[in-house]
Amino acid sequence: MIRYPQTILTISILTLLATTPAYPIVGSRSAPSESIVRAVVTVAAAGGGVCTGTMIAPNIILTAAHCLAPGTANRVIDYSAKPPRLIAPQQVAVHPRYNAQFIAAHRATADVALLRLSAPLPGKSAALLGVPRVPFSPASRFTVVGIGSIVAGSDSGVGTIRAAPLAVTGQPGTLQVRLMDPQTQNKSAGMGACTGDSGAPAFEDQDGNSVVVGVVSWSTGANNSAGCGGLTGVTPLTLYNDWIVKTARSWGAVIP
Template sequence: MIQQFIRLAAVATALAATQSTFAMVGGGGAPSPAVGNAVVTIVGSRGTSCTGTLIARDIILTAAHCIAPGTTYKIVDYKSRPPRLLDIRRTASHPQFNMQNLLAHRATADVALLQLASPLATQPETLGGALLPVTAGQRLTVIGMGVAVAGDGRSGGVARAASLAVTGRPGTLQIRLVDPATDNARAGLGACTGDSGAPAFLDSSGGPVIAGVVSWSTGPNNASGCGGLTGVTPLALYRDWILKTARGWGAGI
């Protein structure tokens, strides 16, 4: 396991050295430091990589499918040179998460928390209210640490943003996002490998708040891949569980 993390640290170093100005798969703008600094990379001892967001100094919000039993997780600190791996004290996935539903792109409780062994100085982000209104055509900003070029792992490892439009009939169970410039007909902006668990921000009167986390993506015309639809699990039904779990770990949230 130690050797696995050594390899992951080497990959993190390579990623930091090849940071791209592109945002998410397909290109785009970089996030503002106000929100981008709280978005992190989560690596697992089995070679997995996801995105998470600090919602307290020592609490990271991500997707439940990013957390597997019997796996050790760490956070990559890209602010250090070379990047270092930060220890995770414990993890928790929502008890109602169902992997089969997720694989079928059906709604499920795809949310999880990780607690850092030591708190960070980074300013955490704010969770949205339990009943945030989300309507078709509305814009959400997704910020992920995944790849900018599908299949090219070296293009990941830096926060990238995409302003995506809500499509279909959004509700409290699932939100589907699309690049309005391509409308799922051809490759555009969207979540890709390594963006699972990424925050989807909604602008509010008090500033951006986290409305959901990325659960899945498709290629154009709903094919496999990236650049088509981005599936987001909204936090409306799971906010109480998030707060209860984090506070049970002693977090001031």
Template sequence: MITRIFRNIVLTAGLGLAPATTAHAIVGGGVPSADGIGRNVVTIVGSRGNFCSGTMIAPSIVLTAAHCVQSGATYKIVEYDAQRTPQLRDIAQIAAHPQFNLQTMLAHRATADVALLRLASPLAAARQPPPIGTPRVPITVGGRFTVAGIGVTLRGDGKSGGVVRAASLAATGKPGNLQIRLVDPLADGKREGLGACTGDSGGPVFEDQQGRAILIGVMSWSTGPNGTAGCGGMTGVTPLSLYRDWILQTARGWGAAL
């Protein structure tokens, strides 16, 4: 029965795409190179019907957002074979940061919205994991970051998701080591633009540092223009500044060499 539920989630949108639910595609984003930052982005599906993005940081370890893997549900990773047929991979262990608070995240305030998943077996596809770091300091308004995820490009339309997309966004407000708020620099969050949407939660946020794409955060939430409900306005990021050590220690405790 559980397997049937998961396969319905994966197949609802056809070709292995997941349906739109409450998780927070890069609306309007481009499809990154398979050899670039998109190569490590994976789909996480839950038995309650939610789906999120994650990043392979080791052959058996996925980094995602803590709110994507709440207790009371079962989660799996979607892997695609050479024919693009989705295969469900079991997750053996989940660790959410102990300081994560769901209500704080839902209020778009800073919290430890990071989690790690340990797969029961490594993914077959060889991946070179991205280097894990922290944002350059000070984080300045207008600073550029690249986000990537598998979410929908049209809110409410699950068939528009399932493909890794990426976009370059700019920091706004008062960015710091607790939270970074990003907007499409052309729309400034006041009208629809590039940004996270349903299914992008937990997806990676990169910063170019000396010519290298460094994984510095995960996507936590999104809004529509002017703070309305929806997508394409503002994208909330949990930077890894305070959590990088926990990530490394937890992964190493599971036997992963990062």
């Protein structure tokens, strides 16, 4: 069963605001590098849901389109303030080919969106944007970095930035890439996206740099069951990179 790892739990935004995120090694997901930590942000939605976002310019955040439902009052949490504060984006853009009905039917779509802040987010810096190298091979590796839960169906650990190194499986294409824990291979619970990791960046090492090549769209439990720790579905940026760059430029931002 596919889970869309935007939180559907009632996670208190006040709880997230009260706790400054740490970056320890927790469970099977490890701490990412400090440069990646500075690029990852928490995107909060009305009703208590959260997603993960990535700074790709000083005031531009990349996330999943399904995190930004029409009419939802999205906010970004600024943990540098004491106490942390909620920042309303100045502009939001969802890819024009995104289809919410496709998401509901578990079909691949342009699950990509951008948020523009009025000013750079203190303490944060942009990650490099890249395009996945295609065709993929069984040797392809990606690292997913998110603020999601460490336990399926729970808000345990939400808000802490963790990394999961994952391997490509199945027959990936330019619309969707399925990742799995190379140790458990979707046969038993392992590393992977979970509640709160929607929109999380998928990094690939290219020429000595970690670059963002996709965003997390869904996850499953082991053997495609309900939950987390099985497959992690990533929407690659292969077809959407130009739209991201052009939209950011129309907002006056330069993508590094």
